[in-house]
Amino acid sequence: MRVAIIGASSNRQKFGNKAVRSYASQGHEVFPVNPNEAEVEGHKTYASARDIPGGAESALLYVPPRVGIDVLDDLAAAGIRDVYVNPGAGSPELMEKGEQLGLNMISACAILAIGDSPARY
Numbered sequence: 001m002r003v004a005i006i007g008a009s010s011n012r013q014k015f016g017n018k019a020v021r022s023y024a025s026q027g028h029e030v031f032p033v034n035p036n037e038a039e040v041e042g043h044k045t046y047a048s049a050r051d052i053p054g055g056a057e058s059a060l061l062y063v064p065p066r067v068g069i070d071v072l073d074d075l076a077a078a079g080i081r082d083v084y085v086n087p088g089a090g091s092p093e094l095m096e097k098g099e100q101l102g103l104n105m106i107s108a109c110a111i112l113a114i115g116d117s118p119a120r121y
Helices: 015-025 065-077 092-100
Strands: 002-006 029-033 058-061 082-085 104-107
Touching: 002 015, 002 065, 015 029, 015 058, 058 065, 065 082, 065 092, 082 092, 092 104
Parallel strands: 002 029, 002 058, 058 082, 082 104
Antiparallel strands: none
């Protein structure tokens, strides 16, 4: 699966970094999205989900809700439909906007969803 990781970070303690490592270790194509990083765990980063060549099938949100609300437009424009809203990234307004854009908003830990554990990283 091709996965956009929104809020990926080079800080190995952050869950956006743990998600990059977890998904990559399970064979997924990961595309870190963070306009302030050049690379995360050896993967080129992108300023926006719209910039990912060939797009992605799903997105994992690791940003505060106020940032995530703005990112939803990019996800919809990029053709990404499944959006994991990780703990701390959601708000009622974010979920509502995502649904209005036709996104499949999944409120869950994306790392646990693939049978892994953030504690491993």
